[in-house]
Amino acid sequence: MQPDSSHVLSATGIDKIFPGARALNRVDFSLHRGEVHALLGENGAGKSTLVKCLTGAYARDGGRIVLDGADIDPQSTLEAQNLGIGTVYQEVNLLANLTVAENLFLGRQPRRFGLVSARKMNRRAKALLAEYDLDIDVTAGLAAYSVAVQQVVAIARAVDLSGKVLILDEPTASLDAHEVAMLFRIVRRLRERGLGIVFITHFLEQVYEISDRITVLRNGGLVGTRATADLPRRELIAMMLGRELVQEVAGGHGARGEAGDVRFRFRGFGRKGHIQPFDLDICAGEVVGIAGLLGSGRTETAEILFGAERADSGTAQADGRALDLSSPRAAIREKFGFCPEDRKVDGIVGDLSVRENIALALQARRGWARPISRGEQDQLADRYIKALDIRTSDREKPIRLLSGGNQQKAILARWLATNPDFLILDEPTRGIDVGAHAEIIRLIESLCEKGMSLIVISSELEELVAYSSRVIVLRDRAHVAELTGSAVTTDGIVEAIAASAGRVEA
Amino acid sequence: MNQRYLPLAATIAIFLIAYAVCIAQYPNMLSTRVMGNLLTDNAFLGIAAVGMTFVILSGGIDLSIGAVIAFTGVFLAVLLQSTAIHPLAAFVLALVITTAFGALMGAIIHHLEMPPFIVTLAGMFLARGMAFVLTIDSIPIRHPFYATLKSLYYTLPGGGRITLIGGLMLLVFAAGILVAHRTRFGANVYALGGGAATAQLMGVPTGRTTILIYALSGFLAGLSGIVFSLYTSAGYSLATVGVELDAIAAVVIGGTLLTGGSGFVAGTLVGILIQGLIQTYITFDGSLSSWWTKILIGALLFAFILLQKGLIQFTGRRRRHA
Known part of the structure; x- marks a missing residue:
């Protein structure tokens, strides 16, 4: 891609490597003068990494950034700002005092x-705010105004300071419909003034309402850049969730799942403002996949099943017996396990050793009065390091020094050590390299052969198709469709998500 | 009214009411003599409290100022006793040392990302220890220049005196108000108190500002030490223990948020005057123990912390409903 004069900003071949993971892999991105360019992708696709490379918050490991025909290499957001690239974040970065x-x-x-x-x-x-149709008392504290007004103030400051490129990082996440309309009026006016605007969001309706072109990232790679008008919603979702491997892996699920009795039965299970009540049956040795776009209620479903958020309606039963899922402790006692989505925040205890991390959940279930002896811990750790092929020099190594995939396996080991009947995996393959993907998938398959019931949440549709016997599709914090048997295909899932997304707009 | 002024208004109201109560009981307290003495007696505390206001506005704390004041006093006394140096030169030297000391603490806080509490606590021990190294005795200062300085005053109608040090405190407050509200440095101090990370993203030079803030606090502590040595005509390494806490109390009673980012230098002056007023009242009464000063200041502090907490919650709620 050659920079040309209609481009205000063009980035070519951007690489960013973090220890253990390649966050961006030769990504190209270009921005015209006077366009709104939506940057889309699921969590961990590399959107924010790309933006941080453009704004100098991260130093890129490769590639070229050209602004107005000149190569730039901003070392800080301040430098980027002075060059002409302004950023407005979801969390308003102004001083409330x-x-x-x-x-x-x-x-x-x-x-x-x-x-x-x-x-x-x-x-x-x-005078500056008058350009944005904002007539407020500028001598009042910023804290006195709503987030929407603060957002406009942040945009006014960014545009006034930089004036060439404006990056809006999920600016609408906490705004209501009326405020979004106001924000979009401003964005359109800035577009007319010739600014290049990068718009990051996960609200697809908004993408179609405001953007001229769309760039989709997935797993740190560029999927494609298309004109919004020529990209049907279905195709966009397919780009975001991926389906290149559809043909190869589809059909692997047919053999299992139909047999077996229902083991776990949830009826009208839900929590107000979190996830609408749903019914769910899971057999022994079955993998149920959960699909949906970001914010559709995937993680909320997992949290409520594990008691991280207490359900306020419905019942849960195992083999006809009522379950107590009022807290994670109670859920662990009922032999539930949960590997959360963001393992760095919710999962690993970085400075503890691999052994201690693996023993953690089992120890928690036994209670602190009955410590697991060092010998038992060693044995446990060694067994799982071998069984799951966790690559570490020894079991006493602090877990933060392991690669993402191996951390993930260690967390899996933590729950497997408690010998759970019911295991929830939230994005088990996020942020780990492709080789480890396949291993995790194999692991999931072997666990379910042993009779464990699994719920797997993933935005990698081909993976879901590969191991799930059923897939539940979520939208707007409700379970809207359930695909079984031969209906479990990536096309089927994309169709179900797109159908519901269409209803949102209507 | 803009609610940012509410704590300041509350402080001023409390001062006026307290003064009115005092006058009702002891009409003599209305005289300019009492007012003049109020300024003179609290001059060293007021000057140090201006520095403390900047530090607290930026979200920090400076525990070293009491020790720095004592060190400055001892340093001047020893220097004037054992050398023939002119007091003005000694003053300059003392200010250079204390300013550099403050800047060093600021640099450590910024570059090593250490909490100001710990760094200035170390500074407190260090300064107090240095004072002891110089001498453990109380050394009188008998330089004629001191007598000259102490004889300078402006007579108010009614016989009250604005002494040199009382006037100096008012000047320092005026300069502090100007710096806080009318310079970019002042705006940066408030920005730092609002959130260091955000301030940095918005282009505030956080390192330079932090160092300047603690250098300013060190400079004013040094100036306060000079004023204290003029006030007492002596240097003693055990003097002004706990003055940093009195200064913090004055700043908070003056309506500045302990968490930083909100408050006024002028409020600190009122905070100082309230403390002085309580002391004067106890002197007038004659029968009350001087510990009542501490008790009343403690109660006032509590009241102000509650007021601030209430204000923050009120603001938070309004913002959510906006």
């Missing part, structure tokens, strides 16, 4: 005789 005017002019206050002239500053702030 200062006034609106002080926020707009921090670091560049108008001065008279060496002293800051508040009157001049307030007048200029007022």
Whole structure:
């Protein structure tokens, strides 16, 4: 891709490597003058990594960034800002304790005789915000205004400071429909002024409403850049979730799952504001997949099943016996296990050794009064390190030094050590390399052969298809479809998500 | 009214009410003599509290100032006793040392990412220890220049005196107000108190600002030490123990948030005057133990912390409903 004059910003071959994972793999991205360019992808696809490379928050490991025909290499967000690239984040990055005017002019206050002239500053702030149809008291504290107004103030500051490229990182996540409309009016006006605008969101309706072109990333790689008008919603979802491998892996699930009695039975299980009540039956030795876009209620489903969020309606039964799932402790006692999505935050205890991490859940279930002896721990750790092929120099190594895939396997080992009947895996293959993917999938298959019931949440559709006997599709925090048997295909899942997404718009 | 001014308004109201109560009981307290003495007696505390205001506004704390004041006093006394150096030169030297000391603490806080509490606690022990190294005795200062300085005052109608050190405190407050509200440095101090990470993203030079803040606090502690040595005409290494806590109390009673980012230098002056007023009242009464000062200041502090907590919650709720 050659930079040409219609491009205000073009990035080519951007690489970013983190220890243990390749976050960006030769990604190309270009931005025209006067366009809104949506940057899409699931969690961990590399959107924010790409943005951070563009704004200098991360140093890229390879590739070229050209702004207005000149190569740039910003080392900090401040430098990027001075070059002309401004960013507005979902969490408004302004100071709530200062006034609106002080926020707009921090670091560049108008001065008279060496002293800051508040009157001049307030007048200029007022004039600046008038361009955005915002008529507010600029001498009032920023905290007095709604998030939407703060967002506009942040945009005004970013545009005033940089003026070439504006990156909006999920600006609408906490706004209501009316506020989104106001924000979009402003974005359209900035587009007319010739700014290049990068818009990151996971609301597809908004993408179709405002963007001119769409770039989709997946697993740190570029899937493609298309004009919004030529990209049907179905195709976009397929780009985001991927289906290249459909033909190869489809059909692997048919053999199992139909047999067996229902072991776990959930009826009307839900929590207000979290996930709508759903029914769910799971047999012994069955893998049930959960699919849906980001924010559709996937993780919420897992949390409620594990008691991380207490259900406020419905019943749970195992083999006809009522289950107590009021807290994770209770769920562990009922032989439930849960590998959460963000293992760095919720899963591993980075400074503890592999052995201690593996023994953690079993110890928690036994209670602190009955410690697992060091010998037992060693034995346990060695067994799982061998069984799951966890690559570590020894079991006493701090777990944070392991690669992502091996950390994931260690967490799996933690739950397997408790010998659970019911295991929930939230994005088990996120952020680990392709080789480890296959191993985790094989592991899932062998666990279910042993009679364990599994729930697997994944945005990798081909994986879901490979191991699930049934797939439940989520949308807007509700279970909207269940695919069984031969209906479990990536096309079928994409269809189900797209159908429901269409209803959202209507 | 802009609710940012609420704590300041509350402080001023409390001062006026307290003064009115005092006058009702002891009409003599209305005289300019009492007011003049209020300024003179609290001059060293007020000057140090201006520095503390900047530190607290930025979200930090400086525990070293009491020790720095004592060190400065001892340093001046020893220097004037054992050399023929002119006091003005000694003042400059003392200020250079204390400013550098503050800047060093600021640099450690910023570059080593250490909590200000720990760094300035170390600074407190260090400064106090240095004072002891110089001498463990109380050394009188008998330089004629001191007598000259102490004889300078402006007579108010009614016989009250604005002494040199009382006037100096008012000047320092005026300069502090100007710096806090009318310079970019002042804006950066508030920005730092609002959130260091965000301030950095918005382009505030956090390192330079942090170092300058603690250097300023060190400078004012040194100046306070000079004023204290003029006030007492002596240097003693055990003097001004706990003054940093009185300064913090004055800052908080003056309406500045302990978490930083909100408050006024002018409020600190009122905070100082309230403390002085309580002390004066106890002197007038004659029968009360001086510990009542501490008890009343403690109660006031509690009241102000509750007021601030309430304000923060009120703001939070309004923001959610907006």
